[in-house]
Amino acid sequence: MRDAKEPVAELVKRRRHPAVVQAMRSTAAATIAYAVALQLSSEPVPLTAPLTALLVVQVTLYATLTTGIRRVNAVVAGVLIAIAFSALVGLSWWSLGMIILASLAAGHLVKVHEFIPEVAISAMLVLGVTRVANTAWDRVLETLIGAGVGLLFNFLFAPPVWVRTASEHIEDLARRLQDLLQRIGAELGNHTPIDRAAARLHEARRLDNDVARVDAALRQAEDSLRLNPRVKEGKLHRVVLRTGLDTLEICTVVVRVVTRTLTDLAKHRTAEPLFAPDVADVLAELFDHVADAVASFAVLVTTQVNTDAQDAEDRLAGTLEAADASRARAAVRLLDCVRRDPRQWQLHGALLAEIDRILDELDMEHRTTRLMEELDRTTREGHRRFPRLRRLVRL
Known part of the structure; x- marks a missing residue:
């Protein structure tokens, strides 16, 4: 059946x-x-x-x-x-x-x-x-x-609105990013051959193609919102999705840098795990929380154009709070690790800085600021584009 x-x-x-x-x-x-x-x-x-x-x-x-x-x-x-x-x-x-x-x-x-x-x-x-x-x-x-x-x-016969299609593409990109982060975290306590680390780097690079496909779907959705009698607050919907994709694109770039850092570390750890077991465990937990935060962020972005936005926001806030706590523990363990064994200490610091960048991009206050800035920018551009029409409306 x-x-x-x-x-x-x-x-x-x-x-x-x-x-x-x-x-x-x-x-x-x-x-x-x-x-x-x-x-x-x-x-x-x-x-x-x-x-x-x-x-x-x-x-x-x-x-x-x-x-x-x-x-x-x-x-x-x-x-x-x-x-x-x-x-x-x-x-x-x-x-x-x-x-x-x-x-x-x-x-x-x-x-x-x-x-x-x-x-x-x-x-x-x-x-x-x-x-x-x-x-x-x-x-x-x-x-x-x-x-x-x-x-x-x-x-x-008003054409359909393609917001749902664009939202599905954004969620799919976030799931790919989440899966890659989880698999990276699971391998930190194992011996990682250089070819496997390089494969993760190439996989992260291929996410750029996914970003390009999502961008094409989002441009179509943005066009479907313009001048469409079915849509109210079309500008807000466009800004929410566009800024959400921008954030995921930055996260994709940072994840690629993370895989580059781990590949460089694998070149020096040819016969041992990338990290000691105690450090690897807390880093794996951190990567899991970051992966969940990326997925929760995508749900928030796509939910704001539908319903249940508050639930999605609360879920993301809880995930980011857990990630921040895990990040603090990881910083302490990495510092102890560097004191015991200072080899490639700069790569340890770079890895933590890259995680910080992702968490900062997903931060709720950071996103609210970007939304307001983008709304102001698009409003100003609209006023400059049709000055005569704006003057007639005022009259």
Whole structure:
């Protein structure tokens, strides 16, 4: 029975995947745009309309608006250039080169960004037909139809908010970091060959790829919150997730430094454990608490956009308190260890400093300060970005 349910659950999960959602929405919008263009355009096959709708409809409403405006600008600029060239020189090999160069330059001037090639493509398609003027304006009409259908489609059927997807990516990154810290702590009392220590270092480095994937998912979530009628306090949600990822990214970097420190220590302890048993035990306990604190921090970050934030905050505070107590005991044991055996004392100090950096990044007061600073920064940027709109609102 359980095996029979797994394919169904997997299918439902795939239906909610951003790529699947975008494919379904783009297909519906393109089909509607073609049907509308058949009624309004004089072209027998008005494919420009569904093509425009296909490119305009994105996963988020914010991306749809910005993409639609840029695409319409690109097509109109290309059409106007084609009309001008057809009236002056016609189509030849040298005029084709001139129109491509002029179109690409115009694309930079009108700031259509990724649609700069579309300016040249539109100009060439219009210039290559016999009835340039009629075809040109039909192409503009079809482009407006496609862009209008795409924008209207997203207004009537608001795109989903991808905050949950981004939160799952953040939690997954924290779990990977937690698992690595726990395994590092469990090996401190054993003899660690240099190849095993190096493997932990490479594993920590690979976490950078996970950070990049989480960042991409978070950018999509941030776009889905902008201008979305479903969302209240979208700015707060964006700031909470973004600052949370920034903190986890710093922790990832510090963990990589920790594995570098332990690798250097393993080079000198080729026939003995990295630490004496009494030191290894307290360090293992410290690493466990730090790992739990990382996981609790991720839960707090993702819970603040849903419910039960106070429980998550209390859990993180308790975990950090236990980590601080364990850190104090580890400092005493490490100092005693260095007094007994001063070899590589600087690596012992570096390891403790790196743990301190992680705990400082996860500290509740530190996080509150960063949240306030980021909220202030984004508010100031918003005021600078739309000064005229702000003045109108005040009036």
